[in-house]
Structure formats: structure tokens, C-alpha cells
Amino acid sequence: MLAHEGVICFGPPRGRQQTFVLLDEWLPASKPLTRADALARIAFRYFRGHGPATVRDLAWWAGLTLADAGEGLQSSASRLARWKLDGEDYWGPEADIPTPAKPPSALLLPPFDEFLVAYRNRGMVLDAADAGRLASLLSPTIVVKGRVVGTWNKQLTRGRLVIVPRFFSPSTEGRLRTLRPALERYGAFIGELVEVEQGTPAPRGKRISR
Numbered sequence: 001m002l003a004h005e006g007v008i009c010f011g012p013p014r015g016r017q018q019t020f021v022l023l024d025e026w027l028p029a030s031k032p033l034t035r036a037d038a039l040a041r042i043a044f045r046y047f048r049g050h051g052p053a054t055v056r057d058l059a060w061w062a063g064l065t066l067a068d069a070g071e072g073l074q075s076s077a078s079r080l081a082r083w084k085l086d087g088e089d090y091w092g093p094e095a096d097i098p099t100p101a102k103p104p105s106a107l108l109l110p111p112f113d114e115f116l117v118a119y120r121n122r123g124m125v126l127d128a129a130d131a132g133r134l135a136s137l138l139s140p141t142i143v144v145k146g147r148v149v150g151t152w153n154k155q156l157t158r159g160r161l162v163i164v165p166r167f168f169s170p171s172t173e174g175r176l177r178t179l180r181p182a183l184e185r186y187g188a189f190i191g192e193l194v195e196v197e198q199g200t201p202a203p204r205g206k207r208i209s210r
Contacts, residue, residue, distance in 0.1 A: 047093070051080070052091065105144060150165055
């Protein structure tokens with residue numbers, strides 16, 4: 001509630017504990033923006049950080065009307081690159097933006113990660129046939145070579161961290177080997193030895209709408 005009212009915000013973590021700080025003391029003072037400037041800024045920052053994406057994705061992510069999202073895009077389009085796919089315009093950072101090093105082939109993503117949450121249409125990373133296997137966007141997901149291929153959960157006891165992957169299709173030893181570096185990175189991050197217990201395939205459910 002205090003965060004919604006602009007009194008506090010997240011501060012730096014202290015070990016594994018999240019801290020909170022007074023917003024007025026943590027953030028520098030800034031000049032108020034006009035409505036047009038605010039729409040242009042949020043559009044530019046969204047497409048620069050999440051592109052390629054569409055104006056519908058921006059409206060979804062920012063909670064804007066499609067008209068407001070279009071206005072913001074129009075004001076920032078000259079600083080963005082545009083691609084056309086299946087008759088729809090996609091926007092993103094210009095080509096001279098440095099690209100990151102080659103990403104890992106497999107990732108364990110947390111619940112509500114931007115990889116899925118940030119887009120209205122998730123067809124580029126999630127097969128339509130598998131969308132019903134995600135209970136919601138709160139599901140932690142397994143990503144292999146840029147595609148969501150399953151979900152995972154963890155069981156933590158003293159000195160023992162068990163990761164249970166649940167792939168959409170029957171898993172293979174090769175797929176588990178691909179996942180191993182991600183498991184080791186996660187274990188190193190939390191300071192626990194990782195073990196794996198194969199879960200059953202993720203069941204089909206209702207298609208997620210959010």
C-alpha cells in the first residue's frame with residue numbers, strides 16, 4: 001500500500017532479504033512531464049528494452065489504451081528501428097545499439113518474468129499448443145534456445161536443493177544436459193548444491209489470458 005502511494009520503494013537487497021527505502025530520499029527530484037512527453041518516454045524505453053515488439057504489446061505492458069500507446073510510439077518512432085512481419089509492424093532499438101554476448105542456451109526463469117509478461121502476443125517464444133500448459137504467468141518457466149519448453153519448481157531443505165523440471169514434451173537425457181548449466185548457475189547464486197528430480201510432463205489446462 002505504501003509503495004502504491006509513492007511513500008516507499010524497493011531498496012538494495014541485504015543478503016537474501018529485500019529492503020525498502022523512502023522514495024523521496026532514494027530517487028532524485030525530477031521535473032514533471034507533460035502527458036505527451038510521458039507517453040513518448042515510456043514508448044521509447046519499452047521498445048528499446050523489449051523490442052522487437054508491437055504497439056499492442058506496449059499497450060498491454062503499460063496498461064495504456066491502444067490510442068495512447070500509438071501516440072507514444074508516433075512521438076518516439078524516429079529513434080527506433082522498424083520491421084514488418086506477417087503484415088504487422090515491430091519496433092525495437094536501432095541497429096547501432098550494442099548487442100549482449102551470446103546468451104545461455106537454457107534458462108530457468110522466475111514467475112512473472114518479462115520474457116512472457118512483457119508481450120500481448122507470445123507466439124514467438126511459446127507454441128500455441130503449449131500455452132494451455134501454463135497455469136498462469138506466475139509459472140516459473142524453462143527456456144531453451146529462446147523457446148518456453150516447460151515449467152519448474154524447487155524443494156529446498158538443509159544443504160539440498162532439488163529442482164523438478166516439467167517439460168511440455170517427454171524429456172530426454174540430451175535436454176537435461178542442456179539444462180545442467182542453468183541448474184548450476186542457480187545453485188551457485190543461492191549457495192546450495194542442486195539436484196534434479198524428473199517431473200511428469202506439464203498438464204494441459206486453460207489457455208492463459210494474462
